Amino acid sequence: MGQRELAVILDSTHDGMIAIDVTGMVTLFNAAAERLLGVGRTAVLGRSARDVIPNTRLGEVLRSGAPELNRQQDLGGVTIITNRVPVRDDTGQVVGAVAVFRDITEVRGLAAQITNLTQVQTLLEAIINSTQDAISVVDAQGNGLLINPAYTRLTGLTEADVIGKPATVDIAEGESMHLQVLRTRRPVRGVPMKVGPRRREVVVNVAPIIVGGELKGSVGVIHDVSELTRLSEELDRVKRLVRRLEAKYTFDEIVAVSPAMRTAVEQARRAAETPVTVLLRGESGTGKELFAHALHNASRRSRGPLVRVNCAALSESLLESQLFGYVEGAFTGARRGGRLGLFEEAAGGTIFLDEVGLMPLSLQGKLLRVLQERELVRVGDTRPVRVDVRVIAATNTRLEQAVAAGHFREDLYYRLNVLPIFIPPLRQRREDLPRLVSHLLRKLDEEYGRSVEDISPPALQELLSYHWPGNVRELENVLGRAMINMPYPLTCMEAVHLPPLEGPVSTGQNRGGPAGVSTLRQAVEKAERQAVSHALAAAGGNKALAARLLGIAPRTLYYKLERLQLSSPPESVCRHGFADVCNPMQTTRCP
Numbered sequence: 091m092g093q094r095e096l097a098v099i100l101d102s103t104h105d106g107m108i109a110i111d112v113t114g115m116v117t118l119f120n121a122a123a124e125r126l127l128g129v130g131r132t133a134v135l136g137r138s139a140r141d142v143i144p145n146t147r148l149g150e151v152l153r154s155g156a157p158e159l160n161r162q163q164d165l166g167g168v169t170i171i172t173n174r175v176p177v178r179d180d181t182g183q184v185v186g187a188v189a190v191f192r193d194i195t196e197v198r199g200l201a202a203q204i205t206n207l208t209q210v211q212t213l214l215e216a217i218i219n220s221t222q223d224a225i226s227v228v229d230a231q232g233n234g235l236l237i238n239p240a241y242t243r244l245t246g247l248t249e250a251d252v253i254g255k256p257a258t259v260d261i262a263e264g265e266s267m268h269l270q271v272l273r274t275r276r277p278v279r280g281v282p283m284k285v286g287p288r289r290r291e292v293v294v295n296v297a298p299i300i301v302g303g304e305l306k307g308s309v310g311v312i313h314d315v316s317e318l319t320r321l322s323e324e325l326d327r328v329k330r331l332v333r334r335l336e337a338k339y340t341f342d343e344i345v346a347v348s349p350a351m352r353t354a355v356e357q358a359r360r361a362a363e364t365p366v367t368v369l370l371r372g373e374s375g376t377g378k379e380l381f382a383h384a385l386h387n388a389s390r391r392s393r394g395p396l397v398r399v400n401c402a403a404l405s406e407s408l409l410e411s412q413l414f415g416y417v418e419g420a421f422t423g424a425r426r427g428g429r430l431g432l433f434e435e436a437a438g439g440t441i442f443l444d445e446v447g448l449m450p451l452s453l454q455g456k457l458l459r460v461l462q463e464r465e466l467v468r469v470g471d472t473r474p475v476r477v478d479v480r481v482i483a484a485t486n487t488r489l490e491q492a493v494a495a496g497h498f499r500e501d502l503y504y505r506l507n508v509l510p511i512f513i514p515p516l517r518q519r520r521e522d523l524p525r526l527v528s529h530l531l532r533k534l535d536e537e538y539g540r541s542v543e544d545i546s547p548p549a550l551q552e553l554l555s556y557h558w559p560g561n562v563r564e565l566e567n568v569l570g571r572a573m574i575n576m577p578y579p580l581t582c583m584e585a586v587h588l589p590p591l592e593g594p595v596s597t598g599q600n601r602g603g604p605a606g607v608s609t610l611r612q613a614v615e616k617a618e619r620q621a622v623s624h625a626l627a628a629a630g631g632n633k634a635l636a637a638r639l640l641g642i643a644p645r646t647l648y649y650k651l652e653r654l655q656l657s658s659p660p661e662s663v664c665r666h667g668f669a670d671v672c673n674p675m676q677t678t679r680c681p
Contacts, residue, residue: 094301099309102297105221106170109177109188110139110148117186126168126193151176151187168193173220190220224292224312228268230305232257244314245286262289267296271308275300282315291315339383345526348519354381357511362388367461369446369506370484372513373652375563378484379444381513386440391480394439397432402448402645410453411469420470433466433477440480446506447487447498448645454499461505481506487648495633497644516558516565523554523565530566531583534573541581542573549585556591559653619654622647626656 100107101121109118116139119131127143134142140149144165151158157175164170172191176184218225224241228234234252242248245260252259257268264283271278277297285292296310346355361368362385370378379398386396404412411420415431433441443449449457460466461481465474483506492498516523527550531542545553549572558564572587621640629635637647650656 095299095306098297098299099225099227102295102309102311103221103223103225104192104311105223106191107188108139108143108146108148108191109186110152111186112152112184114138114140114149114152116142118188123191126170126191127165146189147174148187148189152184155184162194163191170194175216177216188216192222224314226252226257226260226268226310226312227299227307228257228272228310229307230272232266232269232272234259235307241312244290244292244312246288247286260285262286267294268308268310271296271298272305275305285312339380340387341384343529344377344380344384345522345529347525348514348521350514351519351522354511354513357509358385359388361385361509361511365390365480367481367483367506367508369508369510370482370513371510372484372486373515373561374486375561376513376515377562378486378513379442381511382440382442382482382484385482386442386480389440389480391439395436396440396442397436398442398444399432400444402445406450406452409450410456413453414456414466414468415475416469417471420468428468428470431466431468433460433479434475436479438478440482443481443483445485446483447485447489447492447648451497451499454502458499458502458505461502486652488652491633492648495644497634497648516561520554524550526562526565527553527569530569531573534566534570538570538573540573540576540578542576542583543581545583546585549583549588552585552588552591559655615654618650619656622650622654622656 097120100118103120104122106123106126107118107120108116108123111117116134116137119129119134123129124131129142139146145163147158147161151174155176157173159173159175161172161174162169163172170191171194172189174187174189177186177188179185218236218238221238222240224244225236225238226234226241227236234255234257237247237249237252241252247260257266262284264281267278267281267283275298277295279295281294281296283292283294284290291314293313293315294310295313296308298308299306341355341359344351344355346352358368358381368385370381372378382398383396386392399409399413401409411429411431413431413433415429415434417428420428443457456466460477460479463474464478465476467474489498489503489507493500493503516526527545531545534540535542553565553568560567568589568591569583571589572583575587575589576583622636625636625639626633629639633647633651634644637644640647642650
């Protein structure tokens with residue numbers, strides 16, 4: 091095989107290849123090396139490698155005779171994995187060195203290194219055996235001439251199966267691209283097919299080998315697409331996640347007919363024009379996240395990201411690393427190179443801290459630092475990092491009680507509570523319900539592929555008579571279940587389609603069964619209410635002690651108090667927040 095043929099093969103691979111001779115002069119610089127390094131081969135060939143290739147270590151390999159394998163290196167913003175090996179002659183004398191490298195952001199794996207065009211057979215063998223791409227070469231008659239180990243790993247075919255055999259021997263499904271290229275003398279790229287007895291799905295690039303105008307054969311590079319498929323699926327998953335995190339809603343999409351809701355929207359509109367921290371307060375399901383989206387979209391940061399994190403959904407250690415990031419080696423299993431936290435990922439945009447009232451006390455100080463100093467310290471590091479992000483927080487807990495009980499920092503409370511916006515529960519904004527129903531029916535129509543256009547007056551009246559402890563989220567759930575209950579031809583939702591609504595305010599009856607029979611949910615809620623009430627009474631109103639008596643975390647107790655709408659007996663907490671120290675009637679004795 092001549093040098094022209096070899097050059098075609100070398101330029102067909104995705105691995106960058108550089109070779110130097112015994113004097114350190116560059117003798118090989120293939121097309122992939124030109125692409126990765128941004129330098130043309132005419133500017134490199136025949137010159138000293140140290141003068142034209144930044145940070146090259148080929149000279150060290152040439153002097154030491156020792157290979158350097160699987161080394162990571164930065165080249166002008168591109169990270170590569172590289173192998174550097176010496177090239178020896180038949181006597182074992184080092185006559186050059188070669189580097190084979192690959193951009194690891196494009197494909198995983200090794201890169202091999204080889205060189206010296208004068209050592210054609212040695213160089214070809216080293217290249218073929220070290221590249222991660224499967225390579226096959228056929229002669230002008232279409233008979234197998236050469237394959238590499240990667241080809242065998244991919245197809246399951248050995249040299250005995252291929253060398254000297256027709257090019258069709260490896261085709262499980264599709265036409266041999268080698269034969270097509272030999273007929274047309276034109277290269278083909280990106281052709282999908284299945285090869286080998288394993289019927290592996292691959293993409294094939296084949297180029298003709300033409301020397302002096304004479305067709306000598308063709309070279310094929312075969313890529314396994316299974317990894318690309320996996321990466322594509324991962325990319326789709328990330329895109330779906332990004333779509334979920336994008337700020338989708340605006341103030342125009344918030345139904346606000348009632349005075350209380352109009353006030354909340356007007357406050358939020360004014361807040362959007364400022365960089366101030368906003369605290370959204372309201373029961374679960376009232377639309378706090380909807381307000382956060384609208385605030386972000388109406389602000390000057392609307393072109394930046396909106397990142398949401400649920401402070402109650404993650405463990406303390408995981409929440410810390412997610413919010414503030416970490417450096418390499420910060421803990422067992424920490425990713426190499428560390429990781430940016432969500433505050434840094436939200437740079438130039440907004441971070442939405444949902445359920446901030448349930449954030450672990452140990453992390454509240456770090457959040458306070460972000461709000462006060464606009465900087466954070468990553469886990470495992472001591473250096474502060476500046477952050478440019480707006481904070482919108484939301485809670486359905488009574489932060490004032492949490493502060494009094496010592497579960498929430500008072501200084502953080504005042505930092506967050508600069509501009510509180512109270513979002514009323516659905517039972518206090520019944521004027522909004524008809525428009526909410528219309529809006530949700532249109533949304534559910536799209537999701538379920540239905541054509542429900544209206545709701546009957548009796549059905550609407552039944553919805554109006556219910557007290558909606560789950561607020562808008564519960565309303566959407568009820569309408570969705572009703573839509574599933576409707577036969578397909580119907581376009582108007584009737585009362586009979588609605589699922590049982592537990593405890594409507596107007597009648598006090600339960601559509602779920604005969605009079606006097608409670609549902610399981612009602613029975614469980616009643617028992618839970620009694621247990622919480624008894625624990626609070628036994629603890630004298632001290633919620634931390636009551637939580638211990640119940641065997642639950644204080645944060646869980648606060649959640650249950652909110653959900654069950656329970657008020658607790660006065661807790662023995664003085665005006666300074668020292669529980670069980672002062673006489674509640676004589677706070678002047680407080681230490």
